[in-house]
Amino acid sequence: MDTQTKAPHVANEFSIDELGLASRNHAMPLEALCYSCTPVGLHYLLIHYDIPQVDATTWRLTVNGAVAHELTLSLDELRALPSVTQQVTLECAGNGRGLLSPHVVSQPWLGEAVGTAEWTGAPLSAVLAQAGIDATAVEALFTGLDRGIDGGEEQDYARSLTLAEATRDEVLLAYAMDGAPLLPQHGFPVRLIVPGWYGMTHVKWLSSVTLLTEPFQGYQQSHAYRVRATSEDAGTPVTRMKPRALMIPPGIPEYQTRIRHLRAGSCTLRGQAWSGWGAITRVEVSDDAGQTWHDASLGDAASAYAWRPWSFAWDAASGAHELCCRATDSAGNVQPLQAAWNTGGYENNSVQRVRVVVA
Amino acid sequence: MDTQTKAPHVANEFSIDELGLASRNHAMPLEALCYSCTPVGLHYLLIHYDIPQVDATTWRLTVNGAVAHELTLSLDELRALPSVTQQVTLECAGNGRGLLSPHVVSQPWLGEAVGTAEWTGAPLSAVLAQAGIDATAVEALFTGLDRGIDGGEEQDYARSLTLAEATRDEVLLAYAMDGAPLLPQHGFPVRLIVPGWYGMTHVKWLSSVTLLTEPFQGYQQSHAYRVRATSEDAGTPVTRMKPRALMIPPGIPEYQTRIRHLRAGSCTLRGQAWSGWGAITRVEVSDDAGQTWHDASLGDAASAYAWRPWSFAWDAASGAHELCCRATDSAGNVQPLQAAWNTGGYENNSVQRVRVVVA
Numbered sequence: 282m283d284t285q286t287k288a289p290h291v292a293n294e295f296s297i298d299e300l301g302l303a304s305r306n307h308a309m310p311l312e313a314l315c316y317s318c319t320p321v322g323l324h325y326l327l328i329h330y331d332i333p334q335v336d337a338t339t340w341r342l343t344v345n346g347a348v349a350h351e352l353t354l355s356l357d358e359l360r361a362l363p364s365v366t367q368q369v370t371l372e373c374a375g376n377g378r379g380l381l382s383p384h385v386v387s388q389p390w391l392g393e394a395v396g397t398a399e400w401t402g403a404p405l406s407a408v409l410a411q412a413g414i415d416a417t418a419v420e421a422l423f424t425g426l427d428r429g430i431d432g433g434e435e436q437d438y439a440r441s442l443t444l445a446e447a448t449r450d451e452v453l454l455a456y457a458m459d460g461a462p463l464l465p466q467h468g469f470p471v472r473l474i475v476p477g478w479y480g481m482t483h484v485k486w487l488s489s490v491t492l493l494t495e496p497f498q499g500y501q502q503s504h505a506y507r508v509r510a511t512s513e514d515a516g517t518p519v520t521r522m523k524p525r526a527l528m529i530p531p532g533i534p535e536y537q538t539r540i541r542h543l544r545a546g547s548c549t550l551r552g553q554a555w556s557g558w559g560a561i562t563r564v565e566v567s568d569d570a571g572q573t574w575h576d577a578s579l580g581d582a583a584s585a586y587a588w589r590p591w592s593f594a595w596d597a598a599s600g601a602h603e604l605c606c607r608a609t610d611s612a613g614n615v616q617p618l619q620a621a622w623n624t625g626g627y628e629n630n631s632v633q634r635v636r637v638v639v640a
Numbered sequence: 641m642d643t644q645t646k647a648p649h650v651a652n653e654f655s656i657d658e659l660g661l662a663s664r665n666h667a668m669p670l671e672a673l674c675y676s677c678t679p680v681g682l683h684y685l686l687i688h689y690d691i692p693q694v695d696a697t698t699w700r701l702t703v704n705g706a707v708a709h710e711l712t713l714s715l716d717e718l719r720a721l722p723s724v725t726q727q728v729t730l731e732c733a734g735n736g737r738g739l740l741s742p743h744v745v746s747q748p749w750l751g752e753a754v755g756t757a758e759w760t761g762a763p764l765s766a767v768l769a770q771a772g773i774d775a776t777a778v779e780a781l782f783t784g785l786d787r788g789i790d791g792g793e794e795q796d797y798a799r800s801l802t803l804a805e806a807t808r809d810e811v812l813l814a815y816a817m818d819g820a821p822l823l824p825q826h827g828f829p830v831r832l833i834v835p836g837w838y839g840m841t842h843v844k845w846l847s848s849v850t851l852l853t854e855p856f857q858g859y860q861q862s863h864a865y866r867v868r869a870t871s872e873d874a875g876t877p878v879t880r881m882k883p884r885a886l887m888i889p890p891g892i893p894e895y896q897t898r899i900r901h902l903r904a905g906s907c908t909l910r911g912q913a914w915s916g917w918g919a920i921t922r923v924e925v926s927d928d929a930g931q932t933w934h935d936a937s938l939g940d941a942a943s944a945y946a947w948r949p950w951s952f953a954w955d956a957a958s959g960a961h962e963l964c965c966r967a968t969d970s971a972g973n974v975q976p977l978q979a980a981w982n983t984g985g986y987e988n989n990s991v992q993r994v995r996v997v998v999a
Binding site: 303326328329435 | 652653654655656657658659660661662663664666667669671672674679680681682683685687688689690691693738745746748749750752787788789790794823824825826889892893894895896897898901
């Protein structure tokens, strides 16, 4: 059996506009799963519009809306507040979109839109307490400095959270990533970090936090980032990350197809797994395209919000194999062989498939 | 005239294998042309196989072949040698491949595979002098720790230079990028830097420098990285970067198409231009798809090997426009409207085209 001549798993073709998005918004090469904390520059990126060039000396964060005292904080003032540092895994809500059939046109992720970093910032709850949350407030709206057109509508990028979610201890106004100021592409000078949630929530280049007395109806909240079976469906909002396990592809790659080649014998498969709904409790591995599964060993996650390492001693027999891995979380969610399709191509946590040829 | 409904410039569709390469090997978002030195993580990346995970404490650079004394250098020994720091623009030889017709299958760059960094290292010539170049030596072969299969052949990534090129003052064994140790994806702990040459020459994760008495005939030298009109053609080697100018797309983008929208009036267009064949002597701008051209103002390059900034005061009139820019170097090379096609899709320095709608 020669996997070099097998048809690819997905016959999708991609337009030059989709390729243009993929060229800007890069994935994490899977071999970087070997790092607990993703090296700078390998962490995935999804930038809707352009990366703003922000002058930290004139930047201010406005906290307004249904508050007792409107605040205007400089970067120094934010840095002077008590801080929290925590390792957090971030994943794009569209991860896996490019593998869906029927084809969904947007950033065509193939499953590698993830990364883990150590974020430092001031808890949002402390800043909101300082502003004084009015009893009429129901949501916090986060607006970035990135501006563009989506769905025919000119807009600043903006997303909201309910007050209950926004005031959780782990939600940060982050000004450092891996101990250094944020890079421009990661939201310099300040971004929101909401551990457990998909990436669209972690608003970059943050300019304001506005407490609202009605739920936010902006484009990125009410149109985008909703799971809809059909375009007529009101859908449900995308929120926390579904469980996913990824493996470091073993052996060496063929340049264009990325099909892996390795020698027969003992081979330790390694990877990471995460979920926004609870701790990872199980990772399983298959070497027969998901027909039979074997338990992997789990290591310790660096934090409650970071991916958990796993490994599996695989006896690689000669021939072609399709390796898979799947994660289960403490809430009982199990990664599906094939996730349900939706119009926006969100939350496709179908199991990873890695083609290998053992000689 | 509504550019939203215009046919795209290129009707190319891309396979999932090409998309997989584009997801790993990211381009530089063009708004990052505003930085003289590209922020970490935005510099383009082309990695043929996997990113090796190298232990700097056990890593050694071997200098062997036609030398008087074989050397084995540790990272500390290399860092103890006199060093040079210089700002260098690097570009992939396949930049623009994805825009070619007929379609060429490989990493499908759309023109943004570039970046500028400050590299620090020991001049290669000093290390070769220490080893003692034998009179029979004609080339230096550079071998990396990255291994994979290309053209059906298992190989370590390896490229050679003639001794005349290898011993130029500006050729470095670089161990720092922007003042910090190299990131894994940029060749940690040591890579070759050959200012002026396309990226395939700057061998990453360098493990050996071997002086050869015959020209190297390996895959990446004799098959890949040659400009061939047909597959029967022996072709000519890809060497130095052809001139190219790029502009920061003005205004704000539409998310999927990246078509730009801005208000009528004065608009300063800015960008960078570079060539491996000489200094940039002229940049021109067109707002009518290359029919008429206007001279831009040139700033100062940070080094002889770094891109040169340019700007142009554009009076943006209402309507749809296709903006272009083109560079000329001191050797008299001018960027073409349409570069000649070749089988590998190399050196496509056709002028950039940016679609804008002025309201």
